[in-house]
Amino acid sequence: MARGSIVRRGRSYSIVYYVDGRQRWKSLGAVKRKEAERHLRQILNEIQDGTFRDLKPTSFREYANQWLEFHRANVKPATYDSYKSVVNGHLVPRFGDHALSAIARPSLRQFTADLLESGRSAKTARNVLTILHKILEDALEDGYLRSNPAHKFRKPKVSIERVDFPTPQEVHHFLNHVSPAMYPLFLTAIMTGMRRGEILGLQRGDIDWHSGQIHVRRTLYKRRFVTPKSRKGLRAIDMAPTVAHTLQGHLLKVADVPDALVFPARRGKPMDPDNLIKREFQPALVRAELRQIRFHDLRHTYASLLINNGENIKYIAEQMGHASVQITLDRYGHLFPSVRREAVLRLEKSLFPPKAEPVVNAKDDVEAKPDEPGRQRVVEEELAEWKLGGEGGAQESSPAAP
DSSP states (O other): OOEEEEEEETTTTEEEEEEETEEEEEEEEOOOHHHHHHHHHHHHHHHHTTTTOOOOOOHHHHHHHHHHHHHHHHHHHHHHHHHHHHHIIIIIIHHHSGGGOOOOHHHHHHHHHHHHHHTOOOOOOOOOOHHHHHHHHHHHTTOOOOOOTTTTTOOOOOOOOOOOOHHHHHHHHHTTTTTTEEEEHHHHHHHHOOOHHHHHTBBGGGGGGGTTTEOOOOOOTTTEEEEOOSSSSSSEOOHHHHHEEEEHHHGGOOOOSSSSSSSSSGOOEEEEEEHHHIIHHHHHHHHOOOOOTTHHHHEEEEEEEHHHTTOHHHHHHHTTTTSHHHHHHHHHGGOHHHHHHHHHHHHHHHHOOOOOOOOOHHHHHHHHHHHHHHHHHHHOOOOOOOOHHHHHHHHHHHHOOO
């Protein structure tokens, strides 16, 4: 029968077990004793069943750093920055000294509870757990784990977030208070739904005047141009005539070369995104006496206008650059009730069309149905004439008296 033991050294635990008569030690790090017992029990059962195999020993910190280094060159810069922030800000402080194979579901449950108790939102907790799942899944494939403890782990539920966006009336009011030089930029944002980085990365050659479309090919991120975060982000947005006319006038002030930025700072350099918000967007909101919203909320206005106009959901998702239609529905589903109501009414009308009421001509009605007193007089006169004529005829045709 397989045998083993647990050894505690300070705050850390190790387990001792025997494989083919040879003693093995495995350090688990600063885990709880229950987790050490669970880990030892799992190994002893595998030894007993003949399914045991040695795992590569490493700590979570070591593997997480390797994982980040690998993804540095394989994901978008923004994605890598989010990975790094989560790993260094949440995961390494909690699991860094643990043996990678010692991480178990009880520790994940406690970690999740601690995140929420510390004031982190359910959405943040889900994002952290999602990245942890990715790390552990890769560790499983690399031979550091026997199973992924985060597989099918129940994450906190996130309530549907209601987006806030300016109404059409507020949009007009806002545009009336932006500086004239920035009017083309803000109008383009509202009428295309482009993200801030996409607008600041827009080049003259991205505008197709023949097809009436703006092609999104890059985005500005930390003073450098990168491709959009998903393949759907590379898209062609239909351009309204008002936008086309405004941009044509605006581009007279921009260098006439294909790679010239449409909305540059001085000397044709990229505009600083933070300066755009602090020096132009927020002051315009104050002048218009509107509530403080984000630049990104202009994108929500664009989506809401398309929805209210009854546009196809797939078309909206394509124009927005969403990776899937589901993202569009999750974000803007609460704006569809009125559209759905109209769809139901159209369905009913197609199956049960309303019956047309007969149209009666007033003149014909009078001729067909004269007033009752007049009709009565005509009938009485005709009857009297018939009686008189009938009596006279009988006298003439009767035989002579004897």
